[in-house]
Amino acid sequence: MKDVYILGIESSCDETSASIVRNGTDEIATVVLSQIDIHTNFGGVVPEIASRHHLKNITMVLEECLNKANMTMKDIDAIAVTYGPGLIGSLLVGLEAAKTLAFVHNKPLIPVHHIAGHIYANNLIKTMEYPLIALVVSGGHTDLVYMEDEFKFQHIGGTLDDAVGECYDKVARVIGVGYPGGPVIDQMATLGKHTYNLPLPLDDNSYNFSFSGLKSAVINLVHNEEQRGNIIDKEDLATSFQEVVVDIITKKTLKALKEFKISRLILAGGVAANKGLREKLSTVCVENNIDCSYPPIKYCTDNAAMIATAGYFLYKQGKFSNLELNAKSSVELK
Ligand code: KG4
Numbered sequence: 001m002k003d004v005y006i007l008g009i010e011s012s013c014d015e016t017s018a019s020i021v022r023n024g025t026d027e028i029a030t031v032v033l034s035q036i037d038i039h040t041n042f043g044g045v046v047p048e049i050a051s052r053h054h055l056k057n058i059t060m061v062l063e064e065c066l067n068k069a070n071m072t073m074k075d076i077d078a079i080a081v082t083y084g085p086g087l088i089g090s091l092l093v094g095l096e097a098a099k100t101l102a103f104v105h106n107k108p109l110i111p112v113h114h115i116a117g118h119i120y121a122n123n124l125i126k127t128m129e130y131p132l133i134a135l136v137v138s139g140g141h142t143d144l145v146y147m148e149d150e151f152k153f154q155h156i157g158g159t160l161d162d163a164v165g166e167c168y169d170k171v172a173r174v175i176g177v178g179y180p181g182g183p184v185i186d187q188m189a190t191l192g193k194h195t196y197n198l199p200l201p202l203d204d205n206s207y208n209f210s211f212s213g214l215k216s217a218v219i220n221l222v223h224n225e226e227q228r229g230n231i232i233d234k235e236d237l238a239t240s241f242q243e244v245v246v247d248i249i250t251k252k253t254l255k256a257l258k259e260f261k262i263s264r265l266i267l268a269g270g271v272a273a274n275k276g277l278r279e280k281l282s283t284v285c286v287e288n289n290i291d292c293s294y295p296p297i298k299y300c301t302d303n304a305a306m307i308a309t310a311g312y313f314l315y316k317q318g319k320f321s322n323l324e325l326n327a328k329s330s331v332e333l334k
């Protein structure tokens with residue numbers, strides 16, 4: 001069969017990225033331009049600033065990706081782009097670039113759901129086999145997804161309020177360790193001890209999560225200690241917080257695997273880069289004879305290689321869109 005080269009474009013949050021992937025498995029070239037340094041000053045992503053930077057950089061990122069791959073648009077079979085969910089102004093930049101390229105070069109346009117992208121990042125490491133359960137943990141999502149087969153998603157549970165990555169970022173802000181908070185807290189957690197007592201959030205029988213109570217508990221703890229004139233041990237707090245987060249995610253994920261009788265787990269999304277979560281889930285999966293896999297860190301956080309990979313499977317199914325495709329800030333995974 002002829003090789004299929006998909007050009008992926010991702011701009012849903014604060015990373016402008018383009019990538020070329022062959023046959024949904026081989027990454028040919030990827031460029032990720034992160035705006036983290038710009039948003040750090042504000043303690044989080046400022047949507048208006050993010051879209052302006054996407055606009056400034058998208059052409060350069062696309063050119064650099066093609067140059068890196070030593071390819072031209074003639075070599076590309078289709079263009080896959082994130083159409084949602086995400087920040088609307090940011091999504092629109094990638095989407096308009098994709099539509100323009102599809103129109104000018106007469107290529108099929110493939111709309112990709114951002115979370116499908118995160119899940120399919122796993123295919124860049126090893127061919128995904130079904131059925132499986134995907135744990136999607138990022139700045140915008142905390143979802144358990146059952147996949148009976150390729151591109152068949154059944155949402156079985158998710159957060160009722162804050163996403164887990166969002167909770168990491170807010171806790172990091174409260175203890176003053178910068179943005180994005182996830183990687184910093186993850187690192188600090190390896191250095192501290194579990195000394196602070198925090199509640200296990202939404203410890204019930206459902207597959208849902210809730211992190212806003214835990215976030216408030218951390219904020220209250222920090223303020224109370226400050227008022228008493230006590231100094232918070234940030235590393236101990238990071239360890240205590242991370243253990244609670246990892247415990248509840250592991251507990252519900254294992255319950256889903258057992259109840260759905262599934263022996264494959266894949267992790268996806270920025271928080272899947274978390275060392276504590278990877279270690280705990282790997283251990284628990286070994287104990288329960290479950291095959292657990294997760295992408296390397298560069299494929300966990302936002303990137304266009306995952307979009308090109310998911311796009312390949314939609315290409316095979318002929319799921320193309322016309323040029324009227326619009327961006328959606330919130331859209332169900334299907
Ligand atoms: O998937 P992603 O790049 O963007 C979204 O689609 O949201 O995820 C970004 C989130 C941020 O909240 C960041 O703090 C978190 O992933 N994150 C981590 C780690 N690395 C990134 N959270 C915990 N531990 C990490 N090592």
Ligand code: ZN
Nearest residue numbers: 138270301302
């Ligand atoms: Zn993401």
